[in-house]
Amino acid sequence: MRLGIPAKTHAFTLTEMMIAAAIASVILAITLTSSIALQKSFSQVDNYFATHMQQIRIVDYLARDVKRGLSVTSSADKQTVVVKIPRYIIQAGDADATAANIGTPRNPTRLYVAGSGDPNVNYGTTTSTVEYKVSGSSILRTEDGIVTTIASSTDNLIPETIDIELANTEYTTTAITFKPISVADRSGTIVYSTAYLRNRRRPTL
Amino acid sequence: MQTKRNTKQTGNVLICVLGAILIVSLIGANVLRNSTTRLNASSNHVRAWKEALSAAETGGDIAFAEIRKQFSTISSVKSSQWVGWTKSGTTYASQETTLGSSNLKARTVVETCYFDGSGVFHLGLNPDPNANSWYRIRSKGTAPLPNLKRTGMDDALTQDGRKHFAPVGSTEMKDITARGNGDSLLRKIDFQSDHFIATYGPNGDGVGKAQVAASYAPSISRRIEQIVTPVTPFFDAAIKTSGSFYGLGSAGQLDSYDSRKGPYVFCANDPSNPRYPDSRHGSLQIGSATATVKGMLYGDVATNGGTIVGSSQITGTIDNNVPFTMEDYQMPSTSTWAYQAPGVLPSQLPNAVTGTQTLVPLQPGTADAPQYYIISSLSGKLTVNPVVTGADTYVAIRVNGGDITGGITVNGRVHLKVYFDYNINTKNSDLANQSPTATNPIAGNLQFYGISPPRDASGNPVRTQSINLNSGTPGTLAATFYAPSADVHENGNPDFIGTMVCKTFYANGNITWHYDRALNDEGALLDFRVASYVEDTR
Structure with missing residues (x-):
């Protein structure tokens, strides 16, 4: 005689269910934990990358202004950099501005340097002032009084200006760090940059 | 008994796994999506932005090399200047050059x-x-942006009322600072059209x-402007x-003056005089620390470690920390000069000028192609006259076999350059510059160039070179001397108009010396x- 097991009576035992539930819970917990960890990790990496991009942006801004600059000075606390750049574009309010020439490139002028006898080439009688400044967790760039936040959550801009007068040149070395959201240590986030003035170094105008 | 396997139990696992x-x-x-954006911004935008500047500077370097060809001593190089460039008047435009592994332009x-x-x-x-000309180089470099067309990070392409590119003439056009944040405001991307030409014109x-398609779509372009100055002997x-x-x-x-603005007048103590700015x-x-400065000096003094003390005798600035060196001077290329063989005609010179000699060139020549003579020595009296009265006449004479002990007179509108390999030992009054007039001579019309003696294997000059100018009346000398290897002794107290560039200088007379600021642009072209x-950052 063959005994059949009615399908309706198929079931797990309580022990089986508990074991299965336990295993499933563990798997689910692992999955959830991994997901959360992955999300957190991604968020941190994303934040790190985004902040790193801001570091690069700061460096690029600074390098661009220093290259075309006439002089660079940094504050004693190394939190502020001031770059004097040629006033290449005629701006409203300039002494030589007219309705027709605002927004156009200015022709250069020549001026001989006292003592050295070499000519300086200037654009206008004044220069534009660009200031980079650490403000809280942001880096502000101010050109002729107009402020732009070029980076946030990136701090500790550490510019150093080395003035080599004898070589008739000047360059800035800059180090920028930030504090990642994952760790408190900023030491591994430093980005160094060196930019040389292409123009003849001259006293701050 | 055979039991049936319950396959439904595997479904839960599959769902869980899926x-x-x-x-x-x-x-x-x-x-991946976010990383791609970051990667695009970091590896493409940053790289392209930097490479665009490299391309622009490469264009500037190519132009600079082209400019420097004009004083090359190799005739084939000199004649190849501006070959392949489009010339329009005195403006030269290059072809679009593609360079580098990134196809920069x-x-x-x-x-x-x-x-x-x-x-x-x-x-x-x-x-x-x-005078020599300057050059303005404007160069544009373009780097393509591969992969998808993406803006940079943290861009400000939002409805914030600001414009991405401020229109020309607008008050908000102060670089890019007035227009928000973001990478694309620093690294401006041309997705379809060249934004610069469309907004500001070429x-x-x-x-x-005009709406002009970008060189690459998308791409980043940067523009720089460089001013190139001729390097001449007198600065x-x-x-x-x-x-x-x-x-x-x-x-x-x-003191000083500018002959382009009129004859010399003393006005160094008169600030109200319109020519006062040129007088000091x-x-x-x-270039050394050994400096004894005497007399009234309306100008600046620079030494290399000297101890010049400011006083009322020196009106300008004193900088005792200005080192410099001067290279040996070599005979420039004469490939474009019109060489005149020795002879006895009025338009020729003998091998050596020992007596009274008057030279009237056949052709007026030009500053770049003067009438060129070579003599071994000059102990007589040489007078150089213009081709015809009132015509500018350009003459170059090389004295390569001995000293200049005689005299030289230039008349009319003669522009004479004398290149000497040995020494000058003559009187101030024997160098008479009467060009364009005797009463108002221009120093730049009588120029002396001391060719540096060759050096031996140890790098030492095989001989010394000297310029001795002795007293004599009348004592007006209008001339320039560029002799970086020469020891100069200026004796007497002439009225000197011009400049002196030399190795050492000694003068003990009460000389009245007027520097002519027109010389700033004049003299032999040494380099650029x-x-x-x-950078035009718009």
Whole structure:
């Protein structure tokens, strides 16, 4: 005689269910934990990358202004950099501005340097002032009084200006760090940059 | 008994596994999507932005090399200047050059220009026949942006009321600072059209604005402007010496003027005089610490470690920390000069000028192609007259076999350059510059160049070189001397108009010395130098 097991009576035992539930819970917990960890990790990496991009942006801004600059000075606390750049574009309010020439490139002028006898080439009688400044967790760039936040959550801009007068040149070395959201240590986030003035170094105008 | 396997129990596991895979996949996809954006911004935008500047500077370097060809001593190089460039008047435009593994592009426009006596910029050749021209180089470099067309990070392309590119002439156009944050405001991307030409015109002056397809779509372009100055012997200094300096006499005087604005007048103590700004450039540049400065000096003094003490005798600045060196001077290329063989005709010179000799060249020549003579020595009296009265006549004479002990007189509108291999030992009064007139001579019309003696295997000059100018009446000497290897002794107290560049300088007379600021642009072309660099960041 063959005994059949009615399908309706198929079931797990309580022990089986508990074991299965336990295993499933563990798997689910692992999955959830991994997901959360992955999300957190991604968020941190994303934040790190985004902040790193801001570091690069700061460096690029600074390098661009220093290259075309006439002089660079940094504050004693190394939190502020001031770059004097040629006033290449005629701006409203300039002494030589007219309705027709605002927004156009200015022709250069020549001026001989006292003592050295070499000519300086200037654009206008004044220069534009660009200031980079650490403000809280942001880096502000101010050109002729107009402020732009070029980076946030990136701090500790550490510019150093080395003035080599004898070589008739000047360059800035800059180090920028930030504090990642994952760790408190900023030491591994430093980005160094060196930019040389292409123009003849001259006293701050 | 056979039991049937309940396959429904495997369904839960499959769903769980698929669910887990889905979650992880979604996270992974999100990571990849964001990473791609970051990677695009970092590896493409940053790289392209930097390479665009490299391309622009490469275009500038190509133009600079082209400019420097004009004083090359190799005739084939000199004649190849501007070959392949499009010339329009005194403006030269390069072809678009593709370079580098990233297919960068560079295009450059070179404009000939000059500055007048007031330092004002003008396009075109320098109208002063003795002067050299400057150049303005404008170069554009473009780097393609591969992969998808994406803006940068943290961009401000939002409805914030600001414009991405401020229109020309607008008050908000102060660089890019007025227009928000973000990478694309620093690294401006041309997705379809060249935003610069569309907004500001090809020259940035608002003229010729047009919708022009970008060189690559998308791409980043950067534009730079460089001003190139000719390097000439005389740079706003009355006397320049790489070695020791002694002079002038205690009652001497050193000031300046600009012959382009009229004959010399003393106005160094008269600020109301319109020519006063040109009067206080009688400067000294001394490349050693051994410097004894006497007399009234209306100008600046620079030494290399000297101890010049400021006093009422020196009106300008004193800088005792200005080192410099001077290279040996070599005979320039004469490939374009019109050489005249020795002979007895009025338009020729003998092998050596020992007696009274008058030279009237056959052709007027030009500053770049003067009538060229070679003689071994000059102990007689040489007079050089213009081709016809009132005509500018350019003459170059090389004295390569012995000293210059005789006299030279230049008349009319003669522009004479004398190149000497040995020494000069003559009287001030025997060097008579009467060009253009005897009463108002221009120093630049009588120029002396001391060719540096060759050096031996140890690098030492095989002989010394000297310039001895002795007293004599009348004592007006209008001339320039560029002899970086020569020891100069200036005796007596002449009225000297011009400049002296030498190795050492000694003068004990009460000389009245006037530097002519027109010399700043004059003299033999030694080289070119980039004097200014600016980027158009719009």
